[in-house]
Amino acid sequence: MIVKVCGMRDAVNIRAIETAGADMTGLVFCKESPRYVGMINSRSGLIPDFPDKSLADGQRAGECKPFVGVFADDMPQNIITRIYNYGLDWVQLNGEESAVMIDNLRRTVDPDIRSGLKVIKRVVIGCRDDFAMCAEYEGHADMFLFDISGNGNATDGCRTDWGLLAAYTGATPFLVGGDIGPEDAASLREIVHPMFAGVDIDARFETAPAMKDVALVEKFIASLKR
Template structure:
């Protein structure tokens, strides 16, 4: 199970959190977000030098001692903006949170891979308010690498995800906090790949509580 920490922005905070052994760092490029990473920023200004880290862990042992996967979060953005950020921040994953269709996804992948970032991965977020929402995955089943099932507050039981019959790995998000540690440890699905955490671990927008996150990781790993 991978741990994605989304909504990060401060280099020092990213450095501290990375040393805990998290797998993905999420950078939010949605302009209306409190955690928005400004377009004028660049990798050099926000992403720390991971070569100095000595205790990174990863689901892939070959990535030991390297930086976490960098995931850029977008919603109905113009393709050229996404391409610019992939290049400037050396993003490994593009997460699409809007109403993007498969034509857009296909065109984006062709533009990025291999010229901008060979092997770029694309993840589509699907908001889950009821069981039927899971069926939306079928629209993207042939064109994305991961799904992010964003479970809304009205749903407390992750067993609803048993309805997912696809072959593409998925992450789960949805206001996940330390109180969900036991639920995460007992949840099982053949395509369950990891979780995405954010607000419940913040002291301020885009600033993660390192001690709280360390406690959480010790409980779920």
């Protein structure tokens, strides 16, 4: 089972989370997010901005687990720049991006900029009918991220209804995400679906925005994969 830990930014924290068992690291490139990974200003109108070398150099040296860049309705040139600068293995699209956009991005990047680039398309699921949105992306996205946080809220005692996943009949593997917390490992282990590939965790494992609690993540992963 894949465990993607999203909203990372600190190189030391990333290495620790990988050691704790994470399979994929998510870097958020959406400016409105408190977990935004920015580019370093070159202070020149001619020279492009450049990446945080503590993140980019380790990835280029092959020392990291796969990096996933998270975008939402961004301009293709911005996505391509970050694929190159941060050595992204995956691009996760959280907006209203079309299948045509995915195909165009892949053709532009693979193989010259990032050979074998893969794409995750996030789909927000509030009811069974929402899975119909996946049809457009079948054969275009490599994986879905089903955000099912809308039908459960840990603070009011409601739990996410993972039974909704039975309504998905597509052929593309998926991760589940949303309001997943440390206490959800047992219910996640009970998911039975041929396309279920793993989970995406983020805010509920943090000590501060973009800083994950290593011990908490390690305990969750051990419980999830036991």
